[in-house]
Amino acid sequence: xxxxxxxxxxxxxxxxxxxxxxxxxxxxxxxxxxxxxxxxxxxxxxxxxxxxxxxxxxxxxxxxxxxxxxxxxxxxxxxxxxxxxxxxxxxxxxxxxxxxxxxxxxxxxxxxxxxxxxxxxxxxxxxxxxxxxxxxxxxxxxxxxxxxxxxxxxxxxxxxxxxxxxxxxxxxxxxxxxxxxxxxxxxxxxxxxxxxxxxxxxxxxxxxxxxxxxxxxxxxxxxxxxxxxxxxxxxxxxxxxxxxxxxxxxxxxxxxxxxxxxxxxxxxxxxxxxxxxxxxxxxxxxxxxxxxxxxxxxxxx
Amino acid sequence: xxxxxxxxxxxxxxxxxxxxxxxxxxxxxxxxxxxxxxxxxxxxxxxxxxxxxxxxxxxxxxxxxxxxxxxxxxxxxxxxxxxxxxxxxxxxxxxxxxxxxxxxxxxxxxxxxxxxxxxxxxxxxxxxxxxxxxxxxxxxxxxxxxxxxxxxxxxxxxxxxxxxxxxxxxxxxxxxxxxxxxxxxxxxxxxxxxxxxxxxxxxxxxxxxxxxxxxxxxxxxxxxxxxxxxxxxxxxxxxxxxxxxxxxxxxxxxxxxxxxxxxxxxxxxxxxxxxxxxxxxxxxxxxxxxxxxxxxxxxxxxxxxxxxxxxxx
Numbered sequence: 001x002x003x004x005x006x007x008x009x010x011x012x013x014x015x016x017x018x019x020x021x022x023x024x025x026x027x028x029x030x031x032x033x034x035x036x037x038x039x040x041x042x043x044x045x046x047x048x049x050x051x052x053x054x055x056x057x058x059x060x061x062x063x064x065x066x067x068x069x070x071x072x073x074x075x076x077x078x079x080x081x082x083x084x085x086x087x088x089x090x091x092x093x094x095x096x097x098x099x100x101x102x103x104x105x106x107x108x109x110x111x112x113x114x115x116x117x118x119x120x121x122x123x124x125x126x127x128x129x130x131x132x133x134x135x136x137x138x139x140x141x142x143x144x145x146x147x148x149x150x151x152x153x154x155x156x157x158x159x160x161x162x163x164x165x166x167x168x169x170x171x172x173x174x175x176x177x178x179x180x181x182x183x184x185x186x187x188x189x190x191x192x193x194x195x196x197x198x199x200x201x202x203x204x205x206x207x208x209x210x211x212x213x214x215x216x217x218x219x220x221x222x223x224x225x226x227x228x229x230x231x232x233x234x235x236x237x238x239x240x241x242x243x244x245x246x247x248x249x250x251x252x253x254x255x256x257x258x259x260x261x262x263x264x265x266x267x268x269x270x271x272x273x274x275x276x277x278x279x280x281x282x283x284x285x286x287x288x289x290x291x292x293x294x295x296x297x298x299x300x301x
Numbered sequence: 302x303x304x305x306x307x308x309x310x311x312x313x314x315x316x317x318x319x320x321x322x323x324x325x326x327x328x329x330x331x332x333x334x335x336x337x338x339x340x341x342x343x344x345x346x347x348x349x350x351x352x353x354x355x356x357x358x359x360x361x362x363x364x365x366x367x368x369x370x371x372x373x374x375x376x377x378x379x380x381x382x383x384x385x386x387x388x389x390x391x392x393x394x395x396x397x398x399x400x401x402x403x404x405x406x407x408x409x410x411x412x413x414x415x416x417x418x419x420x421x422x423x424x425x426x427x428x429x430x431x432x433x434x435x436x437x438x439x440x441x442x443x444x445x446x447x448x449x450x451x452x453x454x455x456x457x458x459x460x461x462x463x464x465x466x467x468x469x470x471x472x473x474x475x476x477x478x479x480x481x482x483x484x485x486x487x488x489x490x491x492x493x494x495x496x497x498x499x500x501x502x503x504x505x506x507x508x509x510x511x512x513x514x515x516x517x518x519x520x521x522x523x524x525x526x527x528x529x530x531x532x533x534x535x536x537x538x539x540x541x542x543x544x545x546x547x548x549x550x551x552x553x554x555x556x557x558x559x560x561x562x563x564x565x566x567x568x569x570x571x572x573x574x575x576x577x578x579x580x581x582x583x584x585x586x587x588x589x590x591x592x593x594x595x596x597x598x599x600x601x602x603x604x605x606x607x608x609x610x611x612x613x614x
Contacts, residue, residue, distance in 0.1 A: 021517075
C-alpha cells in the first residue's frame, strides 16, 4: 500500500498534525466507519459472549457457551453445509457460462445491445422481483417450468417443494439473475485484448479456433481467476433469493448459514447466539479469502 | 513484433499505397475480413449466431412469461389448459389493482430517496477519504488506510445483528436513517478512489497550489472535475447496490410505509394470495425503473460495472 506523497514533509508539532487538513478530509468517512463498521463488529463479538436476547432480561456474560453450543448444533452444521454446497453449485456455472457468453458476444455478431440486454438485464432486477417471478415460473400446476417439461415429454417437478430439487432450482434462479455481472467483466477483459495479438496470430496462419485457444483464452486467465474469487465470496454470503424462494425449506434443505443467523436472531430472539454463528460464518469467509489470496499469490509468481 | 512491419511493408503488387489506408486495409485483411476472434467463415458465423440465440432466448423467456402473465386476467393466469395464450384477451386489470393499492408508488419513492441518499453520502465521503489517503499526510494515515482496506473483507451479513441492536438502542428502527447510514460505509470505494487519485498527474494541482489554492479548492475544483467518469462509475455501482439491497432494509423496517421496493413487494406476496396476474404486474412495475434507466445509460452502466465491479483489482 505504498503511496506517493505530495504534501511536503512537515515538522509541525503533534497538535497541528492531529488537525491536519488530511485528517479532516478523512474524518467523515472515519466517523461513519467507526460507528457503523468497527463498533458493530466489536459489539457483535461481545454479544457472542453473552446471552443477549430480544426479550427484556439483562444480558449476562456466558463465556464461550454460545460457540460450544454452535459446534454441537446440527442445524448450524447443516446450514453451513448448504452454504458450501450452494457455493460449489453456483460458482462453476456462474463463471463458465459467463465466459462462454462473453466469448460468443465478443465475436462481433450483429445485435450487440440485444445480447447485452438479454444477459445483463436480470442483474438489474431487485431480488424481490426475481423471487416473485421465479416462484411463478416454478409453480407446479401453472408455472412455465413444468409446462416446458410437459412439452418436452419429461415428467413434472415440484421445483421448490422437493428436497432433492429445491437447491438446484435456487442455483438456476441465481445463475439467471447474476450471470450478467460476470459476463460484463469477461466482456470488458476481452475488449482489452490488444488487436495486434490477433493480427499477429492471423498472419502466422492461425485459424479461428487456434486464435481462441492460443490468444483469447490465455489472455482471459487472469480475469477468470478474479471472477472466480469474487464469485466464491459472493456465493458464501447467499441469503436473499433463498429466503424469498424457499424460506430455507423444504425441511431446511436449502437454508444457508446467513438465514440461520436471521432465524436464530430475529425469529428465535437469541441475538447472542446469532452473533456467535455470525462470527463462525465470518471466520469461514476469512479462511476462504486467505486461501484464495494464497492461491493467487502462488499463481502470480 | 509482427504488427510493426504491417505498417512499413507494402502489400505485394500494391501501387503507391496511402500509408494509413494501407494499414487499415492490411489490418482488416489480417482480421480475416470481418472480425478478429471468429474469422470470416460463413459456417462459423451461423454456428456462433445459433449458439448465442439459444441462451439469449432462454434468458429472455422468464421475463417474457412474467410480462405475459401481468397482462392476463386472474382467471386466465390460473387456467392450466390455456397456459400460454389467454382465452379472454389481454387486460390492464392487474396493473390497475396493484397501482390503486397505493403502496407500490410509495415504495418506489422510498427506494429512490434511500438509494439517492446512500449514493450521495457514499460518493462524497469516500472521495474525500480517498483524497486524504492519496494526497495528504497526517498522523496515522497509513495505519488508518490499512484498517479501512482490511475492512473490505467484513461481509455486511456479519453486521446485521449488531446493526439491529444498535438501531434498537438508538430508537432508530423504522426510520430512513437506520436504513441509510450503515449502507454508506464502503471501504472498497475509498480504496478504488484512492487508487484513482494516485493515478492522476500532479501537475495541475501543483499549478493550483502555486496560485494559493488550499486542499479544499484542489479537491473540489481540480481533482473532482477531473474524476467525473470515475465518480460516475462509483455512483452508478453504489446506486444499483442500494436500490437492490434486501437484507438490511428488510431487517431494519417493519412499517410498510418505510419499506423499500424489494422488501415491500415481497411483504405483500402472501396478501396477493394466488393472484398471479397481480403479482406479476407488481413485479413488472417494480422492475421498470432500473430497466428503463439501463436502456438510457447502457454504456455508462456497463462501464461502471466493469471498472468498479472488480473492486480495483
